[in-house]
Amino acid sequence: MIIPPIQAGDTRPSPAVRLVKARRLSPALIFVAALLLPIFCCGLSLLTYLVFPPPHIDLLVLGVDGRDGEGVVSRTDSIMLLGIDPAHLRTSILSFPRDLFIDVPGYGPQRINTINMLGEQEKPGGGPELLVASLAQDFGVQVDRYARLEFQGFVELIDAVGGVTLDVERTLVDNQYPTEDGGVTTIRFESGMQTMDGERALIYARTRQADDDYQRADRQQQVTSALLAKLANPLNWPAVVSVFNRSIETNLTVVDMALLAPPVLLNIGRYDRLVIDRDTILTSAEGAVPNYETLLPWLEGRFE
Numbered sequence: 001m002i003i004p005p006i007q008a009g010d011t012r013p014s015p016a017v018r019l020v021k022a023r024r025l026s027p028a029l030i031f032v033a034a035l036l037l038p039i040f041c042c043g044l045s046l047l048t049y050l051v052f053p054p055p056h057i058d059l060l061v062l063g064v065d066g067r068d069g070e071g072v073v074s075r076t077d078s079i080m081l082l083g084i085d086p087a088h089l090r091t092s093i094l095s096f097p098r099d100l101f102i103d104v105p106g107y108g109p110q111r112i113n114t115i116n117m118l119g120e121q122e123k124p125g126g127g128p129e130l131l132v133a134s135l136a137q138d139f140g141v142q143v144d145r146y147a148r149l150e151f152q153g154f155v156e157l158i159d160a161v162g163g164v165t166l167d168v169e170r171t172l173v174d175n176q177y178p179t180e181d182g183g184v185t186t187i188r189f190e191s192g193m194q195t196m197d198g199e200r201a202l203i204y205a206r207t208r209q210a211d212d213d214y215q216r217a218d219r220q221q222q223v224t225s226a227l228l229a230k231l232a233n234p235l236n237w238p239a240v241v242s243v244f245n246r247s248i249e250t251n252l253t254v255v256d257m258a259l260l261a262p263p264v265l266l267n268i269g270r271y272d273r274l275v276i277d278r279d280t281i282l283t284s285a286e287g288a289v290p291n292y293e294t295l296l297p298w299l300e301g302r303f304e
Contacts, residue, residue, distance in 0.1 A: 053086040054259040056304050059252065060132060060146040061224070062116060063154060072127060072148060072249070073120040075113045077206065078220050079131075081141065082228075083303040089263045092272040092302035093224060095217040100276060101286040102138045104130065109286045116148075128249075138290070141303045145252045153247035154205075155198030158223075160239040161230035165195045166204065166222055174209040214277040221273050228271075231257070232264040274298055 063078035076098070083092040098113040107118060112134075119130030128146045135141045149157070158164055172189040179185050187203050196204060205223045208216040230236055237257065244250060274280075280295050281288045 056083070056085045056087065057144045057256065057260060058083050058141055058303050060128065060135070060143045062128065062131070062146065062148040063220075064116060064148060064150050072116070072150070074117055076116045077113070077151075078217075079112060080220065080224060081135070081143070081303065082224075084260045084263050085302070086259065086263055089266050090272065090302065091228070091263050091267045093221050093274070094299070094303070095221055095275045097213050097217060097276055097281075097288070099213065099288055100281065101284065101289050102134055104134045105137055109284075109289075111287070139292075139295070139299060139303075141299065145250070145256065147248055147250040147252055149248045151202055153243065155202055156243045156247050157240065158196070158198035158201045158227065160243045161227065161233075161236045163195045163197045164201055164223060164226035164230065165193060166201075166226055167193050168204075172204075172207060172210040174207040176209050177203065177207055214275055217275045217277075218273075221275065225269075225271050225273070228264050229268045232261040234258075234261070272302055 059082040061078070061080040061082060062076050064072050064074050065077040079096040079098075081094040081096075083090075083094070085091075096112050098111070100112045101109045102112055104110045104115055104118070110118065112131075115131045115134055116127035119126035119128070122130070128148055132143045132146065135143055168189050168191050170191050173186070174188075175186045176184045177187045187207060189204060201223050205220045206216070231240060237254065241254060244252075276290060276295065280291050282291045283289075
């Protein structure tokens with residue numbers, strides 16, 4: 001196209017200028033594009049994630065009851081296994097009761113809550129290592145990552161994400177809840193939805209006088225499920241990473257958190273959960289042992 005020269009005194013825009021002006025987007029169109037572009041990018045990222053999913057990860061979570069300077073050389077108050085499967089966008093949680101006996105390499109049948117202490121007495125960091133080896137031998141689960149924390153680390157983690165919202169199914173009263181000075185106190189939880197800070201969530205997860213150890217494990221899963229939803233939110237990661245570096249021993253990385261976030265976020269409130277309880281244990285000379293005939297089919301496909 002030949003553009004005629006602009007004559008002196010001619011203040012009209014040239015065709016080229018008019019052409020540029022004609023191509024400008026309206027503010028409304030710009031707003032719509034700005035709104036849809038992140039959605040498109042997220043959808044494209046999710047599609048890529050589904051086509052080329054990261055590998056399945058099994059995460060062992062240990063809550064240790066370190067007292068009187070024991071630190072991590074102590075028994076575990078809580079043992080949970082998280083199976084996160086990006087390929088099927090599935091998240092599974094399995095809880096082990098503290099009095100369950102399993103076969104431990106080099107030790108034979110042992111109560112599961114003592115394995116961490118036995119391993120740490122061998123060498124620093126040996127607790128998770130020995131428990132991972134035991135789970136592989138007894139259940140065929142190959143644990144990839146672990147996180148071990150004391151009560152204070154748990155409290156800090158809950159507080160770092162702004163607390164957790166839980167639905168307390170029934171009123172709980174414990175007149176013998178242990179205090180830090182070796183005494184006891186009375187605690188009470190009313191039924192209904194409520195948001196708990198770290199200290200309150202810890203009490204809710206630990207109390208067992210109002211029911212039993214199996215229901216206690218179910219409450220721990222409830223707290224963990226609510227916490228996972230908060231941990232998967234990238235906005236919480238700066239505060240969470242700070243707590244991890246300060247109060248939690250783990251080989252879980254920020255990259256792991258990013259890769260595992262989609263299955264966790266997409267399944268909020270719908271995690272596959274199981275507590276090893278009276279329906280999945282047998283009685284032996286040592287005490288309660290897993291009923292592998294019942295448990296192994298449930299583990300298949302949820303853990304690797």
